[in-house]
Amino acid sequence: MLIRMEIPVDAPGIDSLLKRAFNRDREAALVRAMREDGLLTLGVVATDDEGEVIGYAAYCPVWIDGEDHQWVALAPLAVDGAWRGQGIGRRLVYEGLDTLNEFGYSAVVTLGDPAWFNRFGFEPAARWQLRTSWPGTEAALQLFQLAESALDGVSGEISWPAPFAVTDR
Structure with missing residues (x-):
């Protein structure tokens, strides 16, 4: 098995x-649209050893109250x-975090099972008054700080790129 950046x-x-x-097709359509x-x-x-894709992690930009914070x-x-x-x-998660850190990004957010993501150092984003516009996502919104200054003066609503609007959260 090989873990690498997609080509x-x-x-x-x-x-x-x-x-x-x-x-279903929703997540595949989302990645196609983002690409x-x-x-x-x-x-x-x-x-796998034959080159078939057996795992995937996608990362895309998000904004806090409309501002880019990397x-x-x-x-x-x-x-x-x-x-x-x-x-x-x-x-996949660790490779993504390492690469994004090397690229100079400040933080990573996700909507997922807190128990699973906490194992990697993700924390509840609500601790920093961060939220999404999607109802019922408060507990699932998780944050991983790549830079010590990631949260300096940052709070508010996290927005995802337009293709997420059609994923029908």
Whole structure:
């Protein structure tokens, strides 16, 4: 297995994985739209020995009260059902965090299971008066600080790129 940044030839495999993992097209359509609109900050893939995509993590820009603070969101994150429970999701998250840190980003947010994301150092974003416009996401909104100054003077509503508006949260 190999964990690496996505390359253009991975797009069909990513699309297929997302459809299988979520049993619908919504997440695959989201990634296609972000890629087409130049909103995919980083894509990290896990491939098997034959080069098939078996895991994927996408990162895109987010804004706080309309301002760019060099933050990104992790969404979606998927691992093929046959490969779950082997630490691939963890490796995708860590590879993404390491790469984003090297690129100079300040923070990463995600909507996900707090118990799962807390293992990686994510914390409830509500602690810093951060929220989304989507009802019922308060507990799921998690934050990972890449830079010590990430939260200096930052609070408010986190907004995702336009393709997320059609994902019907």
